[in-house]
Amino acid sequence: EIVMTQSPATLSVSPGERATLSCRASQSVSSKLAWYQQKPGQAPRLLIYGASTRATGIPARFSGSGSGTEFTLTISSLQSEDFAVYYCQQYENRPPLYTFGQGTKLEIK
Amino acid sequence: EVQLVESGGGVVRPGESLRLSCVASGFIFDDFGLSWVRQAPGKGLEWVADINWSGGTFNYADSVKGRFTVSRDNAKNSLFLEMNGLGVEDTALYYCAKKNLMTSVAPAAFDVWGQGTMVTVSS
Numbered sequence: 453e454i455v456m457t458q459s460p461a462t463l464s465v466s467p468g469e470r471a472t473l474s475c476r477a478s479q480s481v482s483s484k485l486a487w488y489q490q491k492p493g494q495a496p497r498l499l500i501y502g503a504s505t506r507a508t509g510i511p512a513r514f515s516g517s518g519s520g521t522e523f524t525l526t527i528s529s530l531q532s533e534d535f536a537v538y539y540c541q542q543y544e545n546r547p548p549l550y551t552f553g554q555g556t557k558l559e560i561k
Numbered sequence: 562e563v564q565l566v567e568s569g570g571g572v573v574r575p576g577e578s579l580r581l582s583c584v585a586s587g588f589i590f591d592d593f594g595l596s597w598v599r600q601a602p603g604k605g606l607e608w609v610a611d612i613n614w615s616g617g618t619f620n621y622a623d624s625v626k627g628r629f630t631v632s633r634d635n636a637k638n639s640l641f642l643e644m645n646g647l648g649v650e651d652t653a654l655y656y657c658a659k660k661n662l663m664t665s666v667a668p669a670a671f672d673v674w675g676q677g678t679m680v681t682v683s684s
Contacts, residue, residue: 484668486670486671488606488671490606494676495656495674495675495676495677496598496606496656496671496674497674498661498670498671498672501661501669501670501672502670507661507670507672508672539605539606541606541670541671543668543669543670544668545667545668547620548608548620548622548623549608549611549620549668550596550598550608550611550668551608552605552606552607552608553605554605555605555606
């Protein structure tokens, strides 16, 4: 089973600053990696798929990078609406089909 | 507007059954595979089940295999999750989610999510 590990669990950053979130896979998932944002009381929202492709309507301040086992989500200049929990997800097509990381909570410093 | 709306959640006792539904609108339903994803209170996301665009291919998480059955009715733009033998560990908000890849059996990212339906298993 592919295990996804996100770090840190909580990240405190000031508005306007850059945030860097990490996701590590226990084995290679190629570029089959997505990032989601979830705010309290809301469903997750797709930000990035294919490790680096922004989903429709996602601002350019969100970027994804990496391949294989190491991935990064970068938010270049944090806006107030960006403070949320972020999940990575692999979909490499091995059982189980999908696994999520445990999430990183991005909070206001 | 592309939309998924779940229903069917509720409070049940351990061992009982429940059937969840998800109705889609705003896209060509039978072009896309769908999944169920759940989230226990205060916890992270857990993928539950996946079904391809035609309904002919499905996969399950080990935690629900043999107890849950995913199906779809393309004529009614609907996705279902039949849950049997429910346990307290199945208590969660259940989301249906649409894949962002057309007519493929391969896994893909989820670009549309419903708001979820809550399932509570308690004695």
